[in-house]
Amino acid sequence: MKKEKRLDTPLTEKVRRNLRAGDRVLINGTIYTARDMAHKRLVEVIKKEGKLPFDLRNQIIYYTGPTPAKEGEIIGSCGPTTSSRMDKYTPTLLESGLGGVVGKGQRSVGVISALRKYRSVYFAAIGGAGALLSIKVKSAKLVTYEDLGCEAIYKLEVKDFPVVVAIDIYGRSVYGRDSKHR
Amino acid sequence: MITRIVKTKTITETVAEFCVKANYELPKDVVGKIKEAKIREKSELGKYCFEQIMHNLRIAKLKKIPICQDTGMVVVFVEVGQNVHITGGKLVDAINKGVRLGYKKGYLRSSIVDDPIFARKNTGDNTPAVIHTNITSGSKIKITIVPKGFGSENMSRLTVLKPTDGAEGVRKFVVDTVRQAGANPCPPIIVGVGVGGTIEKAAILSKRALIRTLNKSNSNAKIASLEKQILVEINKLDIGPQGFGGDITALGVNIETYPTHIAGLPVAVNIGCYVSRHASVTL
Numbered sequence: 001m002k003k004e005k006r007l008d009t010p011l012t013e014k015v016r017r018n019l020r021a022g023d024r025v026l027i028n029g030t031i032y033t034a035r036d037m038a039h040k041r042l043v044e045v046i047k048k049e050g051k052l053p054f055d056l057r058n059q060i061i062y063y064t065g066p067t068p069a070k071e072g073e074i075i076g077s078c079g080p081t082t083s084s085r086m087d088k089y090t091p092t093l094l095e096s097g098l099g100g101v102v103g104k105g106q107r108s109v110g111v112i113s114a115l116r117k118y119r120s121v122y123f124a125a126i127g128g129a130g131a132l133l134s135i136k137v138k139s140a141k142l143v144t145y146e147d148l149g150c151e152a153i154y155k156l157e158v159k160d161f162p163v164v165v166a167i168d169i170y171g172r173s174v175y176g177r178d179s180k181h182r
Numbered sequence: 183m184i185t186r187i188v189k190t191k192t193i194t195e196t197v198a199e200f201c202v203k204a205n206y207e208l209p210k211d212v213v214g215k216i217k218e219a220k221i222r223e224k225s226e227l228g229k230y231c232f233e234q235i236m237h238n239l240r241i242a243k244l245k246k247i248p249i250c251q252d253t254g255m256v257v258v259f260v261e262v263g264q265n266v267h268i269t270g271g272k273l274v275d276a277i278n279k280g281v282r283l284g285y286k287k288g289y290l291r292s293s294i295v296d297d298p299i300f301a302r303k304n305t306g307d308n309t310p311a312v313i314h315t316n317i318t319s320g321s322k323i324k325i326t327i328v329p330k331g332f333g334s335e336n337m338s339r340l341t342v343l344k345p346t347d348g349a350e351g352v353r354k355f356v357v358d359t360v361r362q363a364g365a366n367p368c369p370p371i372i373v374g375v376g377v378g379g380t381i382e383k384a385a386i387l388s389k390r391a392l393i394r395t396l397n398k399s400n401s402n403a404k405i406a407s408l409e410k411q412i413l414v415e416i417n418k419l420d421i422g423p424q425g426f427g428g429d430i431t432a433l434g435v436n437i438e439t440y441p442t443h444i445a446g447l448p449v450a451v452n453i454g455c456y457v458s459r460h461a462s463v464t465l
Contacts, residue, residue, distance in 0.1 A: 022426075024230060067248045067291040076289055077248035082333050082366050104333075105366040105425060126234045126424060127333060127368030128457040130251040131242035149304060150251075150291055162234065164227065164426065174227070175365055175425050 004162070010058035011099030016121050019165045021172040025123065027161040031060040031102065033154045035081055038145050039089040046092055053144060057097035060123075063104075065150040067130070075140045075156070077130030080104040083122070087111050094118040102163055106175050116171040123163035124174070136161040185267045186321040188465055190276035193268070193323070196463055197280025200327040201256060202288035204461040205248045208239060211396045212372075212458045215433040219370055228428030235423075235456065250457045253290040254329030256281050256311040257389060263320035274313060282307040293332070314386060326462040328393055334371060334455040337363035340385055343447040349404075352377055352437075352449055353412055359451040360416050360432065365425020368455035372396065373416065373435045376450040378442035388452035391436040393460040400437055409435045 002024070007015060009029030019025065034042065045053055063083055067076030083103030090101065091114035100120055104127040107115075115122055125133060139157040146152050167173045208216075216239075220232035242249040258277055262268075270276075285292060285308040294309065295302040339359045343351040356375055363371070374394075376387025399406035413435040422428025433456060442448060 022227060024227075065251060065291065065293075067251050067253060068289045070289050076291070077242075077251040077253075079251050081252070082336070084366060104368065106364055124365075124424060124426075126231055126238070128250045128331075128455055129234050129238035131245065131247035131249055132234060132238035134247055135241060135245070164230075164424075174427070176427075 006160075009060060011060055011121065012058050013119055016099065016119055016169050019121055019168050021165050021168045021174045023165040025163050025165060027060065027123075027158055027163060029158065031062045031156050031158055031161070032056070032143065033064050033066070033156060034061050035063050035065050035151050036085055037148050037151045038153050039086050039093075041145060043089045043092045046096060052096055056093065058099040060100045060102060061093065061098060062102040062125075062156070066134070067150070069140075075134050075137045078134045078137065079128055079130030080125040083107055090114065094120045107167060112167055112171055112173065115167050116169065119169040121165060121169060122167040124166035125161075125163045133161065183265060184321070185265055186263075187267050187269055188323055190268060190270035190273065192465060193273065193276040193325070194280040194283065196325060196465060197258070197277050197327065198284035198287060200325070200461045200463055201281055201284030201290065201329065204327050204329050204459040205253050205288060205290055206246055207243050208249065208458065209460060212433070212456070213239065215396045216370070216456060219430040219433055223423065223428055223430045225422060225426070225428035227426040228423040228430065231423035231426065248288070248290055249459070250331060250455075251291060252293065252331040252333060253285070253308070254331045254459070255294060255335075256308065257328040257330050258311050258313045259326040259328070259390070260313065260315045261318045261324040262315060263322045264317050265321035266323055273315070277311055277313055278309040281309050281311045323465045324462060325465065326393065326460060328389070328460045331455055331457065334367035334453045337367040338388070338450070338452045340381060340448070340450040342381065343449055345445065345447050347447055349408055351447065353408065353415070355449050356412050356435070356451050357415050357419070359453070360421070361419055363453055364421055367453045368457070369421055369425060370423055370430045370433045370456045372433050372454040372456070372458050373412070374452040374454060375435065375437040376440075376452070377437060377448070378440040379448060381448050381450075383440055384448035384450040385452070387438040387440060388450035391438040392452050392454045392458070394436045394438070396434040396436070402439075405437050405439060409437050
């Protein structure tokens, strides 16, 4: 098996160009959490104000809603949630310069073509591996939407956070039996 | 005949304890099947998934972190012996109180919204649970806690086939459901199938099938054979662990049946991820 690639954020286009569907990657640096309700709000803000409430250019959004952190801990269990629920919002965020997203499961045709168009990457984390992923998180800071509870946006600093490149900037996908990388 | 008294306080404490236990540690039969599958999987990414999955289970158990952040909606099956007298309040309240306590004590996620259509406001304590109560013989209470994640629940389906569709119709519907679910329900999955009765009966049977041990087939030889046949076919779909392709899409297919009407053949397919959490206790 090929070795894992180490990747530092921000996820610049130069980095994105070298990623291929099927690559195992260890993310180091900053990622932002957001799921259903946060996506809905972010896209509403873009539509109303023409820009995001904070800069997401070359950044990574992680679809997760963690369990509460125990006292003295940074974060609770934090595995990925199903990405397809974010499909209708993702192209707008990619258009705003988002470098990549982390979730689990297939994406819509619309998202795949937006990934190609804006040269962004879709990573898959192992669904259900929330305990393992939680120990890769070194800090968690609330950014906005605190009222959403576990769905609020957090800025996480991660170390060797394991993901697989699920769809690369060339539109190649790890899903489906026709995938070329296999 | 002697009536046995069980206090609601005991029920609450038990539910709380087992909500936590179920979320930190998988049942032995499920872990056994994951280990078997890890050996059988041949694709590179599939093997990698199984390594990560086993690593995660070890960390969760050791460091007492929930296995998955989706700690589910709690389904509770309660079998109450008819010689039991429950004192100290309502059974339903006692169970929900147990869920509330367990989810707080265990740092588990509250994922339940009150009004499903409009407000969708989080109840903040993961209640209410979905409670299925049955009256049985004897003087004991058996409680089974099933924290059910919605990545897989979302991919479940129910239909009513024509009576003449038979085993072939059931097979096709189950396999199609798994194919459509694809990578979304966090494969490798467990497939619970409920066949017969009315639509709600089939749905409840499918949930029961999902938590039946993976080490035993249905006691009816024809149904057991259908379970095996469907499992083989699902594993040929090449969805594989996490949908990355591979030999193992499902760890098991369990079918439960009930008599039905001459005019129909209800089939419910309840998909569960490999984090198949459930814990039973008899009081």
